Amino acid sequence: MSLTPPISPWNPEPLARRVVMITGGAQGIGRGIAQAVLGAGGCVAIGDLDVDAGKACLAEWNRGGDAFFKRLDVASERSVAAFVAAAHKHFGQLHGLVNNAGPPGPHVPPLEELDFATWNARLASLHGAFLCSRHALPALREDAGAIVNIASTRAHQSEPRSEAYAAAKGGLVAFTHALALSEGPQVRVNVISPGWIATDAWRAPARRRTPKLSKADHAQHPVGRVGTPEDIAHLAVQLLAPSLSGFVTGQEFIVDGGMTRKMQYV
Numbered sequence: 533m534s535l536t537p538p539i540s541p542w543n544p545e546p547l548a549r550r551v552v553m554i555t556g557g558a559q560g561i562g563r564g565i566a567q568a569v570l571g572a573g574g575c576v577a578i579g580d581l582d583v584d585a586g587k588a589c590l591a592e593w594n595r596g597g598d599a600f601f602k603r604l605d606v607a608s609e610r611s612v613a614a615f616v617a618a619a620h621k622h623f624g625q626l627h628g629l630v631n632n633a634g635p636p637g638p639h640v641p642p643l644e645e646l647d648f649a650t651w652n653a654r655l656a657s658l659h660g661a662f663l664c665s666r667h668a669l670p671a672l673r674e675d676a677g678a679i680v681n682i683a684s685t686r687a688h689q690s691e692p693r694s695e696a697y698a699a700a701k702g703g704l705v706a707f708t709h710a711l712a713l714s715e716g717p718q719v720r721v722n723v724i725s726p727g728w729i730a731t732d733a734w735r736a737p738a739r740r741r742t743p744k745l746s747k748a749d750h751a752q753h754p755v756g757r758v759g760t761p762e763d764i765a766h767l768a769v770q771l772l773a774p775s776l777s778g779f780v781t782g783q784e785f786i787v788d789g790g791m792t793r794k795m796q797y798v
Protein backbone atom coordinates (compact mmCIF):
# COMPACT_ATOMS: atom_id res chain seq x y z
CA MET A 533 0.00 0.00 0.00
CA SER A 534 1.38 3.46 -0.85
CA LEU A 535 1.46 6.32 1.67
CA THR A 536 -1.38 8.87 1.94
CA PRO A 537 -0.49 11.92 -0.21
CA PRO A 538 0.34 14.76 2.19
CA ILE A 539 -1.39 18.16 2.43
CA SER A 540 1.72 20.36 2.01
CA PRO A 541 1.77 24.00 3.20
CA TRP A 542 2.86 26.62 0.63
CA ASN A 543 6.48 27.64 1.01
CA PRO A 544 6.57 31.40 1.82
CA GLU A 545 10.09 31.61 0.34
CA PRO A 546 10.08 29.48 -2.84
CA LEU A 547 13.34 31.10 -4.05
CA ALA A 548 15.28 30.83 -0.76
CA ARG A 549 18.97 31.44 -1.52
CA ARG A 550 18.39 31.11 -5.29
CA VAL A 551 20.33 33.69 -7.34
CA VAL A 552 18.47 35.35 -10.23
CA MET A 553 19.89 37.71 -12.87
CA ILE A 554 17.41 40.24 -14.25
CA THR A 555 18.19 42.36 -17.32
CA GLY A 556 16.62 45.81 -17.34
CA GLY A 557 16.08 45.11 -13.64
CA ALA A 558 16.44 48.67 -12.35
CA GLN A 559 13.03 49.99 -13.45
CA GLY A 560 9.58 48.95 -14.58
CA ILE A 561 8.66 45.28 -14.90
CA GLY A 562 12.28 44.20 -14.30
CA ARG A 563 12.40 46.04 -10.99
CA GLY A 564 9.05 44.50 -10.05
CA ILE A 565 10.48 41.03 -10.74
CA ALA A 566 13.66 41.81 -8.77
CA GLN A 567 11.66 42.90 -5.72
CA ALA A 568 9.43 39.82 -5.93
CA VAL A 569 12.50 37.56 -6.09
CA LEU A 570 13.90 39.27 -2.96
CA GLY A 571 10.49 38.86 -1.29
CA ALA A 572 10.55 35.16 -2.17
CA GLY A 573 13.87 34.71 -0.32
CA GLY A 574 16.16 34.95 -3.35
CA CYS A 575 19.15 37.10 -4.29
CA VAL A 576 19.23 39.34 -7.36
CA ALA A 577 21.80 40.56 -9.85
CA ILE A 578 20.24 43.39 -11.82
CA GLY A 579 21.83 44.69 -15.00
CA ASP A 580 20.65 47.90 -16.63
CA LEU A 581 21.78 50.68 -18.99
CA ASP A 582 20.59 53.25 -16.44
CA VAL A 583 23.26 53.41 -13.73
CA ASP A 584 21.41 55.95 -11.55
CA ALA A 585 18.31 53.72 -11.51
CA GLY A 586 20.42 50.68 -10.60
CA LYS A 587 22.19 52.47 -7.76
CA ALA A 588 18.83 53.75 -6.49
CA CYS A 589 17.51 50.17 -6.30
CA LEU A 590 20.43 49.08 -4.09
CA ALA A 591 20.00 52.13 -1.84
CA GLU A 592 16.22 51.75 -1.51
CA TRP A 593 16.26 47.98 -0.99
CA ASN A 594 19.09 48.05 1.56
CA ARG A 595 19.62 44.28 1.21
CA GLY A 596 23.42 44.27 1.51
CA GLY A 597 25.10 41.50 -0.50
CA ASP A 598 21.77 39.90 -1.52
CA ALA A 599 21.32 42.52 -4.25
CA PHE A 600 23.98 43.31 -6.87
CA PHE A 601 23.97 45.88 -9.69
CA LYS A 602 26.24 46.33 -12.68
CA ARG A 603 25.73 48.46 -15.80
CA LEU A 604 24.62 46.24 -18.68
CA ASP A 605 23.84 46.73 -22.34
CA VAL A 606 22.18 43.52 -23.54
CA ALA A 607 22.99 44.50 -27.14
CA SER A 608 26.74 44.22 -26.47
CA GLU A 609 28.27 40.76 -26.04
CA ARG A 610 31.24 42.23 -24.17
CA SER A 611 28.90 43.92 -21.68
CA VAL A 612 26.81 40.74 -21.27
CA ALA A 613 29.89 38.58 -20.65
CA ALA A 614 31.19 41.04 -18.04
CA PHE A 615 27.80 41.23 -16.28
CA VAL A 616 27.31 37.46 -16.05
CA ALA A 617 30.91 36.93 -14.87
CA ALA A 618 30.59 39.66 -12.22
CA ALA A 619 27.27 38.27 -10.93
CA HIS A 620 28.74 34.76 -10.78
CA LYS A 621 31.80 36.03 -8.92
CA HIS A 622 29.66 38.00 -6.44
CA PHE A 623 27.27 35.15 -5.55
CA GLY A 624 29.37 32.05 -6.42
CA GLN A 625 26.36 30.48 -8.19
CA LEU A 626 23.56 31.40 -10.60
CA HIS A 627 20.12 29.74 -10.74
CA GLY A 628 17.88 32.01 -12.79
CA LEU A 629 17.93 34.49 -15.68
CA VAL A 630 15.11 36.86 -16.60
CA ASN A 631 15.58 38.32 -20.08
CA ASN A 632 13.50 41.46 -19.61
CA ALA A 633 15.46 44.40 -21.08
CA GLY A 634 14.13 45.90 -24.26
CA PRO A 635 14.10 49.23 -26.09
CA PRO A 636 11.31 51.61 -25.00
CA GLY A 637 8.08 51.71 -27.00
CA PRO A 638 6.90 49.47 -29.84
CA HIS A 639 6.53 52.10 -32.58
CA VAL A 640 8.90 52.46 -35.55
CA PRO A 641 8.84 54.52 -38.77
CA PRO A 642 7.22 53.01 -41.90
CA LEU A 643 9.25 50.03 -43.12
CA GLU A 644 10.71 51.73 -46.21
CA GLU A 645 12.06 54.53 -43.95
CA LEU A 646 13.60 52.07 -41.48
CA ASP A 647 17.31 51.47 -42.08
CA PHE A 648 18.88 48.12 -41.22
CA ALA A 649 20.82 49.48 -38.23
CA THR A 650 17.62 50.84 -36.63
CA TRP A 651 15.79 47.58 -37.35
CA ASN A 652 18.64 45.66 -35.70
CA ALA A 653 18.68 47.96 -32.65
CA ARG A 654 14.93 47.47 -32.23
CA LEU A 655 15.54 43.69 -31.97
CA ALA A 656 17.70 44.17 -28.84
CA SER A 657 15.34 42.23 -26.58
CA LEU A 658 15.74 39.14 -28.80
CA HIS A 659 19.48 39.57 -29.33
CA GLY A 660 19.94 40.19 -25.59
CA ALA A 661 18.07 37.02 -24.67
CA PHE A 662 20.40 35.05 -26.95
CA LEU A 663 23.57 36.68 -25.57
CA CYS A 664 22.57 36.49 -21.89
CA SER A 665 21.39 32.88 -22.18
CA ARG A 666 24.58 31.89 -24.01
CA HIS A 667 26.78 33.28 -21.24
CA ALA A 668 24.61 32.16 -18.30
CA LEU A 669 23.82 28.59 -19.38
CA PRO A 670 27.02 26.90 -18.11
CA ALA A 671 26.21 28.08 -14.55
CA LEU A 672 22.43 27.56 -14.87
CA ARG A 673 22.93 23.89 -15.86
CA GLU A 674 24.56 23.11 -12.50
CA ASP A 675 21.49 23.31 -10.24
CA ALA A 676 17.98 23.19 -11.76
CA GLY A 677 18.34 26.52 -13.57
CA ALA A 678 15.45 28.48 -15.08
CA ILE A 679 15.19 31.16 -17.75
CA VAL A 680 12.15 33.43 -18.01
CA ASN A 681 11.91 35.59 -21.13
CA ILE A 682 9.65 38.65 -21.24
CA ALA A 683 7.89 38.95 -24.61
CA SER A 684 4.58 40.77 -25.20
CA THR A 685 1.03 40.21 -26.40
CA ARG A 686 2.37 42.04 -29.47
CA ALA A 687 3.91 38.69 -30.44
CA HIS A 688 0.31 37.82 -31.40
CA GLN A 689 -1.50 41.06 -32.28
CA SER A 690 -0.40 44.44 -33.61
CA GLU A 691 -0.95 48.13 -34.20
CA PRO A 692 0.44 49.63 -37.43
CA ARG A 693 4.15 50.61 -37.43
CA SER A 694 5.40 48.10 -34.88
CA GLU A 695 7.01 45.46 -37.11
CA ALA A 696 10.42 45.31 -35.39
CA TYR A 697 8.93 45.07 -31.89
CA ALA A 698 6.46 42.37 -33.01
CA ALA A 699 9.26 40.43 -34.72
CA ALA A 700 11.46 40.62 -31.61
CA LYS A 701 8.68 39.44 -29.32
CA GLY A 702 7.46 36.71 -31.69
CA GLY A 703 11.09 35.63 -31.97
CA LEU A 704 11.36 35.43 -28.18
CA VAL A 705 8.35 33.11 -27.98
CA ALA A 706 9.89 30.76 -30.57
CA PHE A 707 13.39 31.07 -29.05
CA THR A 708 11.86 29.95 -25.74
CA HIS A 709 10.47 26.63 -26.91
CA ALA A 710 13.55 25.83 -28.99
CA LEU A 711 15.92 26.53 -26.08
CA ALA A 712 13.70 24.57 -23.67
CA LEU A 713 14.13 21.51 -25.88
CA SER A 714 17.91 21.99 -26.17
CA GLU A 715 18.55 22.59 -22.46
CA GLY A 716 16.18 20.16 -20.75
CA PRO A 717 16.25 18.56 -18.32
CA GLN A 718 18.93 20.74 -16.68
CA VAL A 719 17.39 24.15 -17.46
CA ARG A 720 13.71 25.07 -17.88
CA VAL A 721 12.86 27.95 -20.25
CA ASN A 722 9.52 29.79 -20.30
CA VAL A 723 8.20 33.12 -21.57
CA ILE A 724 5.72 35.61 -20.13
CA SER A 725 3.86 37.85 -22.59
CA PRO A 726 2.55 40.91 -20.72
CA GLY A 727 -0.27 43.12 -21.93
CA TRP A 728 -0.52 46.78 -20.80
CA ILE A 729 1.58 47.21 -17.66
CA ALA A 730 1.77 50.66 -16.02
CA THR A 731 5.36 51.17 -14.91
CA ASP A 732 5.51 54.90 -13.92
CA ALA A 733 5.57 54.10 -10.19
CA TRP A 734 8.55 51.76 -10.72
CA ARG A 735 11.00 54.23 -12.26
CA ALA A 736 14.15 55.76 -10.77
CA PRO A 737 13.17 58.14 -7.91
CA ALA A 738 13.50 61.37 -9.94
CA ARG A 739 11.11 60.12 -12.63
CA ARG A 740 8.73 58.13 -10.42
CA ARG A 741 5.06 59.11 -10.44
CA THR A 742 1.57 57.70 -10.03
CA PRO A 743 0.34 56.38 -13.39
CA LYS A 744 -2.22 58.65 -15.08
CA LEU A 745 -4.86 56.18 -16.23
CA SER A 746 -8.46 56.90 -17.24
CA LYS A 747 -11.55 54.91 -16.31
CA ALA A 748 -11.67 53.74 -19.93
CA ASP A 749 -8.06 52.51 -19.73
CA HIS A 750 -9.00 50.24 -16.86
CA ALA A 751 -12.53 49.29 -17.95
CA GLN A 752 -11.49 47.93 -21.38
CA HIS A 753 -9.70 45.07 -19.59
CA PRO A 754 -11.86 42.03 -18.71
CA VAL A 755 -10.32 42.09 -15.17
CA GLY A 756 -11.28 45.80 -14.82
CA ARG A 757 -7.82 47.33 -14.56
CA VAL A 758 -4.47 47.96 -16.25
CA GLY A 759 -1.64 45.67 -15.11
CA THR A 760 1.19 46.35 -12.65
CA PRO A 761 4.76 45.03 -12.52
CA GLU A 762 3.71 42.79 -9.61
CA ASP A 763 1.23 41.01 -11.91
CA ILE A 764 4.17 39.85 -14.04
CA ALA A 765 6.55 39.39 -11.11
CA HIS A 766 4.37 36.89 -9.25
CA LEU A 767 4.28 34.56 -12.25
CA ALA A 768 8.02 35.05 -12.82
CA VAL A 769 8.74 33.90 -9.26
CA GLN A 770 6.57 30.84 -9.79
CA LEU A 771 8.34 29.96 -13.06
CA LEU A 772 11.80 30.48 -11.53
CA ALA A 773 11.09 28.20 -8.53
CA PRO A 774 11.89 24.53 -9.24
CA SER A 775 9.61 23.50 -6.36
CA LEU A 776 6.59 25.21 -7.99
CA SER A 777 7.24 24.82 -11.74
CA GLY A 778 9.52 21.79 -12.12
CA PHE A 779 7.11 20.30 -14.72
CA VAL A 780 6.78 23.51 -16.76
CA THR A 781 9.06 24.30 -19.70
CA GLY A 782 8.86 25.67 -23.24
CA GLN A 783 5.60 27.47 -22.47
CA GLU A 784 4.22 30.94 -23.09
CA PHE A 785 2.03 32.59 -20.42
CA ILE A 786 -0.06 35.59 -21.44
CA VAL A 787 -0.69 38.03 -18.55
CA ASP A 788 -2.90 40.76 -19.98
CA GLY A 789 -6.07 41.04 -17.88
CA GLY A 790 -7.87 39.00 -20.53
CA MET A 791 -7.37 41.52 -23.39
CA THR A 792 -6.24 38.98 -26.01
CA ARG A 793 -9.37 36.89 -25.28
CA LYS A 794 -11.71 39.81 -25.93
CA MET A 795 -13.57 40.37 -29.23
CA GLN A 796 -12.55 43.85 -30.46
CA TYR A 797 -15.53 44.65 -32.78
CA VAL A 798 -16.97 48.16 -32.31
Ligand SMILES: NC(=O)c1ccc[n+]([C@@H]2O[C@H](COP(=O)([O-])OP(=O)(O)OC[C@H]3O[C@@H](n4cnc5c(N)ncnc54)[C@H](O)[C@@H]3O)[C@@H](O)[C@H]2O)c1
Nearest residue numbers: 556559560561580581582605606632633634684726728729
Ligand atom coordinates in the same frame (compact mmCIF):
# COMPACT_ATOMS: atom_id res chain seq x y z
N1 LIG B 1 5.10 47.93 -19.93
C1 LIG B 1 4.35 47.26 -20.80
O1 LIG B 1 3.16 47.58 -21.01
C2 LIG B 1 4.93 46.05 -21.51
C3 LIG B 1 4.05 45.22 -22.21
C4 LIG B 1 4.54 44.09 -22.84
C5 LIG B 1 5.90 43.80 -22.80
N2 LIG B 1 6.75 44.63 -22.13
C6 LIG B 1 8.17 44.26 -22.12
O2 LIG B 1 8.62 44.17 -20.80
C7 LIG B 1 10.01 44.54 -20.73
C8 LIG B 1 10.18 45.65 -19.69
O3 LIG B 1 9.36 46.73 -20.10
P1 LIG B 1 9.06 47.97 -19.13
O4 LIG B 1 7.76 48.55 -19.58
O5 LIG B 1 9.28 47.60 -17.73
O6 LIG B 1 10.21 48.97 -19.63
P2 LIG B 1 10.90 50.20 -18.84
O7 LIG B 1 11.33 51.12 -19.94
O8 LIG B 1 10.02 50.70 -17.76
O9 LIG B 1 12.17 49.51 -18.17
C9 LIG B 1 13.11 48.88 -18.99
C10 LIG B 1 14.45 48.90 -18.30
O10 LIG B 1 15.37 48.25 -19.20
C11 LIG B 1 16.52 49.07 -19.33
N3 LIG B 1 17.12 48.83 -20.66
C12 LIG B 1 16.67 49.27 -21.86
N4 LIG B 1 17.50 48.84 -22.84
C13 LIG B 1 18.48 48.12 -22.24
C14 LIG B 1 19.62 47.44 -22.71
N5 LIG B 1 19.95 47.44 -24.03
N6 LIG B 1 20.40 46.78 -21.83
C15 LIG B 1 20.09 46.79 -20.50
N7 LIG B 1 19.05 47.45 -19.99
C16 LIG B 1 18.23 48.11 -20.85
C17 LIG B 1 16.05 50.49 -19.14
O11 LIG B 1 17.11 51.35 -18.71
C18 LIG B 1 14.98 50.31 -18.05
O12 LIG B 1 15.53 50.41 -16.75
C19 LIG B 1 10.41 44.96 -22.14
O13 LIG B 1 11.03 43.87 -22.80
C20 LIG B 1 9.07 45.28 -22.80
O14 LIG B 1 9.10 45.08 -24.19
C21 LIG B 1 6.30 45.75 -21.48
